[in-house]
Amino acid sequence: MSLKLTVIFVICLIHFYPTMSSDPDPVQDFCIPETKHNSSRTARFTEVPCRNSSNATVDDFVFDGLKRPGSFNAMGFTGISVNPAAFPGLNTLGMSFVRADLDVGGVNVPHYHPRATEIAFVLEGMVYSGFIDSTNRVFAKVIGKGEVMVYPKGLVHFQMNVGDSPATIYGSFNSQNPGTEKIPIAIFGSGIKGELLEKAFGLSAKELEMLRRKFSP
Known part of the structure; x- marks a missing residue:
C-alpha cells in the first residue's frame, strides 16, 4: 500500500471510529424482530430481519414485566432486564432498562457495562451506591427514594x-x-489459571477453591 493510501486509510479510521462506538441510529421508525428470531440473540446486534411494519401492533411497544420483583439470589439481589429479547419494540432504538430489587442488606456486586452508561433511579429504599473511576477513586453515597x-x-x-x-x-x-461483567464471577468463575489468582490476590489454594465454588456460574 502506498504512503498516500495509508494516510487516507488512517484518516478514515479516525473519522469513522466515533460513529461505531455506540449503538447505530435507526434507519426506520422501528424494527420489530421476526417472531422466529425473537430470542436472546436479538439483544446481541446479530442481523435480525424486521417484521413488516404493517403487522406491528401497540402491544409490540408495551411491556408489563416490571410489576413485581423476581426471586432474590444468595446476595439478596434480583434483576429483570428489559431488552429486545423481552421487549421487541426496543429493537434498534439504542436503549434498554432494568428493574433491580435488593432485600434488606442485599448487594448488587461490583460490575460494569462495557457498552453503556447507566442512570439509576431509586423508587423505594435507601441504597449505598457508587462507582470507581480509572484512578481507583470511589464516588459513593447513600441515595434514597426519588434520587x-x-x-x-x-x-x-x-x-x-x-x-x-x-x-x-x-x-x-x-x-x-x-x-x-460481574467482577467476582468474571475473576473466580471464568477459569483463569489458579496460580495467577493465588498470586494476584494473596490467596491459598484452599481459599481460591472456596471462592471458585461460590462464584461459578
Missing part, C-alpha cells in the same frame, strides 16, 4: 441496601445491549 445516580460507561459500580426494608431501583442504559 438518581449515573454510572459512566465501562466503570465498575455497585449498590447495597442499607435500609430496613427492600429497595427497588430502575436503571436505564443508552444501548440495547449494554452487557454486564
